[in-house]
Amino acid sequence: MSPAPSLVWFRRDLRLSDNPALSAAIAHGAPVIPLFILDTDDDLGGASRWWLHHSLDQLGQGLSKLGAPLILHQGSARHLLPELVEKWGCGAVFWNRLYEPQSIARDSTLKADLKARGIKVETFNANLLIEPFAHFNKSGGPFKVFTPFWKAALEQMSLVPDHPAPKHLLAPSDPLDGLTLNDLQLLPRKPNWAKGFETIWQPGEAGADASLSRFIANALKSYAGERDRPDCASTSRLSPHMHFGEISPARIFRTINAVCDDRNGRKFLAELGWREFAHYLLFHFPQMTTKSLRPEFDHFPWEKDDQALHAWQKGLTGYPIVDAGMRELWTTGWMHNRVRMIAASFLVKHLMVPWQTGADWFADTLVDADLASNIASWQWVAGSGADAAPYFRIFNPILQGEKFDPNGDYVRKFVPELADVPNAFIHRPWTLPKPPAGYPSPIIEHGAARARALSAFAELGKAA
DNA sequence: TTTTGAGTTGTTCGA
DNA sequence: GTCGAACAACTCAAA
Numbered sequence: 048m049s050p051a052p053s054l055v056w057f058r059r060d061l062r063l064s065d066n067p068a069l070s071a072a073i074a075h076g077a078p079v080i081p082l083f084i085l086d087t088d089d090d091l092g093g094a095s096r097w098w099l100h101h102s103l104d105q106l107g108q109g110l111s112k113l114g115a116p117l118i119l120h121q122g123s124a125r126h127l128l129p130e131l132v133e134k135w136g137c138g139a140v141f142w143n144r145l146y147e148p149q150s151i152a153r154d155s156t157l158k159a160d161l162k163a164r165g166i167k168v169e170t171f172n173a174n175l176l177i178e179p180f181a182h183f184n185k186s187g188g189p190f191k192v193f194t195p196f197w198k199a200a201l202e203q204m205s206l207v208p209d210h211p212a213p214k215h216l217l218a219p220s221d222p223l224d225g226l227t228l229n230d231l232q233l234l235p236r237k238p239n240w241a242k243g244f245e246t247i248w249q250p251g252e253a254g255a256d257a258s259l260s261r262f263i264a265n266a267l268k269s270y271a272g273e274r275d276r277p278d279c280a281s282t283s284r285l286s287p288h289m290h291f292g293e294i295s296p297a298r299i300f301r302t303i304n305a306v307c308d309d310r311n312g313r314k315f316l317a318e319l320g321w322r323e324f325a326h327y328l329l330f331h332f333p334q335m336t337t338k339s340l341r342p343e344f345d346h347f348p349w350e351k352d353d354q355a356l357h358a359w360q361k362g363l364t365g366y367p368i369v370d371a372g373m374r375e376l377w378t379t380g381w382m383h384n385r386v387r388m389i390a391a392s393f394l395v396k397h398l399m400v401p402w403q404t405g406a407d408w409f410a411d412t413l414v415d416a417d418l419a420s421n422i423a424s425w426q427w428v429a430g431s432g433a434d435a436a437p438y439f440r441i442f443n444p445i446l447q448g449e450k451f452d453p454n455g456d457y458v459r460k461f462v463p464e465l466a467d468v469p470n471a472f473i474h475r476p477w478t479l480p481k482p483p484a485g486y487p488s489p490i491i492e493h494g495a496a497r498a499r500a501l502s503a504f505a506e507l508g509k510a511a
Numbered sequence: 512t513t514t515t516g517a518g519t520t521g522t523t524c525g526a
Numbered sequence: 527g528t529c530g531a532a533c534a535a536c537t538c539a540a541a
Contacts, residue, residue: 184539192518192538275520321519388520427519439533440521447521497522501533518538526529 051138052078052219056128057117058150060143060173060292061106062252063212067171068141070210075139078219081110084128085121085231088153092411094380095290097241098250100233102291105251107228115216118225125153129160135223140166143173143292146326147418148333176204176296177323179330189331191433196327197320206297243378248287248414255288259299263306270311277372277383278457283315284381286415289322296322325423328433335432336422337403344431348503350399358490359394360408362462365489367474368448369393371461378461380414385451391428392442397496399503402429430504438504441497448474462486 053072060066061083072079083103091099107117120127132140140161145154158168172178177200183189190196235241249257262283266273273281288294296319303312332340339345358364362373372386382390387409394405402425409425410416426432430440452458455473459466464486465476472479477488 185541186539188539190539194518195539317519385520434518434538436520437518437534442520443522505534513541515541516539518536522533524530524532526531 049220050077051136052080053139053141054132054135054137055079055081056140056142057081057083057106058142058145058292059290061102062255062293062295063106063109063113064252065173065209065295065298066143066212067173067210068143068169069213071169071171072139072141073213073216075141077138078217079115080135080137080219080223081115081117081216082131083117083119084124085119085233086124086153087121088123088125088149090410092413092416093235094241094244094412094414095416096233097235097244097380098248098287098291098414100228100231101248101250102293103231103233104228105253105293109252110216113213113216115218118223119228119231120225121231125157128157129164132161132166133164135219138167140168141171143171146175146179146330148329148336151330173295174292175323175326176200176206176300176319177327179327182327190324190327193321193324193434196324197317200320200323204300206301209298209301240377241380244380244414247379250287250291250293252293255285255294258283258285258288259294259302263302267303267307267311267315271314274314275385275451277375277386278452278454282383286417286420287381287413290415290417322417322420325417325419328423329419332433335426336418339402339429339431340426340433341431341435343507344429347507348399349401352398352400355398355490356394356400356404358487359390359398359400363487363490364393365477365487366393366444366448367455367458367462367465367476368452369444371452371458374461376409376412380412382413383457385447386457387424388428389442389444389447391425393444395425395429396441396500397444397491397493399500402426402431438507439501441500443493443497445474445493 053075055069055072060068063069103117103119110117120131158170161168182200184195266281270281273279285294285299289296300316300319303315329335359373362370362377364370368386369390372382372390375386376382391405394400395402406421406425409421423432427435430436430438448458455470458473464483465473468476468479468483476482476486
């Protein structure tokens with residue numbers, strides 16, 4: 048009689064290297080079943096689905112080479128996982144932890160359920176540098192300000208060594224039932240809006256390693272100075288790889304730390320810190336997925352303006368830097384961080400559309416859509432979050448464009464209507480004697496919008 | 512308990 | 527053109 052196999056439940060840890068759940072399952076000694084469930088209880092944005100398809104493809108190929116193909120299923124993991132465990136006679140289940148409120152609820156129920164059936168369950172930290180439930184300020188409460196959070200984190204951080212990728216996996220002798228990748232229907236059908244994604248992204252573990260190497264070789268040495276320039280290839284573009292766990296934050300931290308100890312390295316590691324901080328905040332304040340962390344912001348006189356929202360989504364606001372960003376998002380599934388801030392600020396402050404509406408759009412269109420980072424960042428921009436930008440800090444989309452895209456290269460790349468506009472006018476084309484045909488005038492005038500937002504925020508202060 | 516210093520990413524105005 | 531101050535007060539973290 049063959050021994051009871053072990054299940055490795057892959058979720059957002061789609062890698063073979065530095066994967067503690069996988070390592071532990073192998074060390075357990077029994078045959079290993081690698082499983083991915085497309086959980087129908089999860090909301091997954093369109094761009095994320097595209098990425099997931101290709102990431103699963105890569106992981107599946109890697110696992111097949113090791114001797115244990117990835118088994119795919121679809122359904123409510125809450126119910127499906129115990130069924131599969133039962134059907135396959137598994138003796139142990141291993142997974143790496145997730146930290147969003149819904150994931151925690153599902154996983155803790157599942158863990159109790161499986162243990163009650165006599166199944167061994169072990170879970171690991173593979174996705175964060177800091178366990179949110181084990182990091183507190185000296186008063187014993189959760190940090191709400193980034194700088195002390197990260198400073199304390201750096202002092203306490205102890206990174207365990209990398210788990211090397213396994214060389215071989217022992218699979219159960221009987222074939223197991225499952226779906227094919229195409230059965231999951233993750234790719235867009237007509238129209239195939241993801242065509243532009245294929246040339247710039249390489250989902251999967253190899254692509255993640257390549258992104259990190261490319262960043263270290265080309266951009267790290269000038270990161271602190273150039274990270275805000277969307278016209279330069281100055282960022283790592285690791286965010287989607289990290290979201291799906293194709294590379295571990297610990298490996299990134301160790302690698303950067305080893306090659307660079309100047310302000311560029313520290314600045315980049317602090318960006319990992321912001322990712323940590325977002326997950327940390329969401330863990331301690333789970334209501335922030337829908338509610339403003341500063342409750343008075345839920346009484347802000349938000350506008351419902353579908354026409355303006357549509358113009359923002361499609362990159363037709365008349366402000367070139369905002370429109371370039373929104374079109375970069377639509378055509379590539381990604382947007383440069385600086386431009387995310389400008390575009391988000393425009394929606395929330397100029398158009399006074401609720402941050403939740405913007406967060407929904409980003410969740411659907413970003414390949415790196417990550418609940419924690421998305422929510423924390425939108426609340427930060429709106430001024431409703433932890434350690435947030437003060438309300439009077441309203442980005443001027445013209446100045447921001449001129450400062451961070453000085454030659455208009457970024458704008459021209461994504462807004463072809465402006466190809467022939469000279470540099471001096473590229474961020475204010477409506478001031479040309481003959482504005483370019485086919486590009487809209489600003490849907491709202493900056494000065495008036497700023498004044499409106501400031502007075503609305505001032506009212507908020509009085510009411511509170 | 513009270514106090515103190517500090518807090519990612521800006522803009523505008525007026526000297 | 528450049529520079530400093532105002533924009534507002536509040537909350538957090540640590541001593």
